[in-house]
Amino acid sequence: MRLLLTFTALAVLVGGAAAWWSGGSHDAVDASATASPPGSSSPAPAVSEDVSPSTGSKTPTTPASPSSTKGTDKQASVPKSGPGTFKAGKGKGSGSTVGKGTILTYRVQVEDGIQISADQAVDEVAKILADPRSWTRDGKHGFRQVSSGTADLVIRIATPDTADSLCLAAIHMDTGNELNCEVPGGVVVNLRRWILGSPTFTGPISDYRALIINHEVGHSLGHGHEGCPGPGKLAPAMMQQIKGLNGCKPNAWPYDRQGHYISGPSVT
Numbered sequence: 145m146r147l148l149l150t151f152t153a154l155a156v157l158v159g160g161a162a163a164w165w166s167g168g169s170h171d172a173v174d175a176s177a178t179a180s181p182p183g184s185s186s187p188a189p190a191v192s193e194d195v196s197p198s199t200g201s202k203t204p205t206t207p208a209s210p211s212s213t214k215g216t217d218k219q220a221s222v223p224k225s226g227p228g229t230f231k232a233g234k235g236k237g238s239g240s241t242v243g244k245g246t247i248l249t250y251r252v253q254v255e256d257g258i259q260i261s262a263d264q265a266v267d268e269v270a271k272i273l274a275d276p277r278s279w280t281r282d283g284k285h286g287f288r289q290v291s292s293g294t295a296d297l298v299i300r301i302a303t304p305d306t307a308d309s310l311c312l313a314a315i316h317m318d319t320g321n322e323l324n325c326e327v328p329g330g331v332v333v334n335l336r337r338w339i340l341g342s343p344t345f346t347g348p349i350s351d352y353r354a355l356i357i358n359h360e361v362g363h364s365l366g367h368g369h370e371g372c373p374g375p376g377k378l379a380p381a382m383m384q385q386i387k388g389l390n391g392c393k394p395n396a397w398p399y400d401r402q403g404h405y406i407s408g409p410s411v412t
Contacts, residue, residue: 222336224321225305226255234291235266242274243286248364250297251290255306258335265301266291272354277397279358282405285365297364298330299357307334323386324356331360342386345394354396355381362398370408380408 230253241247252269254262266289272278273287280286302310304321311319314327325332333356341352358381370380375391381398383389392408399405 222339223258223303226257226303228306228309229256230254230300230302231256231262232291233262233264233266235263235270235289237267237270238289238291240270241286241288242270243280243283245282245284245286247286247288248296249288249290249294250299251292251295253298253300255300255302255335258301258303260301260335260338268350268353269299269357272357273361275354275397276403277399277401278354279361279365279398281399281403296329297361299333299360300330301333301335301338303335307332324360326360326363331357331364333357333360344386344389347394347396351394351396355385355394358396358398369411371411373406373408378406380406383408384411 232251232253235252250269250273252262252266254260254265270289273280300310307324308319308321310332311317311323311325311327314332315325317325319325319334322334322336324334324337337356338353339349341349345352345355362382367382369384370382372379372383372390372392377392378395378400379385379389379392381396383392385392385394395406397406
């Protein structure tokens with residue numbers, strides 16, 4: 145039945161997948177949607193902080209009940225589905241650049257009808273990428289936010305059903321109505337994770353959102369998954385922290401406040 149429902153949903157939605165990824169009904173076609181962004185060392189899409197590496201199985205990790213999520217509004221209502229069209233936010237710093245080196249343009253889009261301000265989402269993502277603990281600390285990458293036209297990265301916040309459709313169409317991954325994914329030319333953020341966070345990650349929801357963005361953008365920059373470096377140490381941003389911390393402390397940032405990269409053993 146799950147397989148039948150998945151392919152039924154695809155039959156309805158796959159025809160619009162290219163339109164969704166090119167900007168939906170509100171934006172110009174994104175020519176970068178099917179290409180790896182400049183600066184990426186890996187042409188193949190890496191799976192997300194929430195999606196298991198492809199090993200032939202497309203079953204995601206068991207999702208936690210929203211009622212068990214800490215640090216969030218347990219009564220938050222997260223719509224399961226939406227129209228599959230997106231609105232790009234402008235935010236306060238449209239066109240501004242942070243960092244140096246290879247500058248990647250990015251656009252933030254929010255699915256229509258989900259009662260999240262696209263402009264506020266842009267500001268939140270921009271704040272994360274501008275933080276000195278984020279990827280600009282490597283001195284090799286920078287980011288410039290754009291609200292229209294082409295972009296190296298399109299970051300989409302989508303309802304669970306739409307996120308599933310986009311991830312399945314782009315990288316053939318079943319995200320189980322729960323998970324995020326990184327796809328060629330962009331990131332799909334599951335609205336449920338954006339609103340409710342993860343039960344394995346303690347702290348404010350703003351920190352978990354920072355982990356989502358840093359992890360998925362890290363994949364776009366060519367970084368793979370990393371494991372816990374040791375009990376009591378900070379978990380790398382490239383660790384799949386939703387699957388368990390293995391003794392590490394939850395952490396949203398690639399670098400610490402002193403500028404040291406928070407690394408762990410490579411996970412294939």
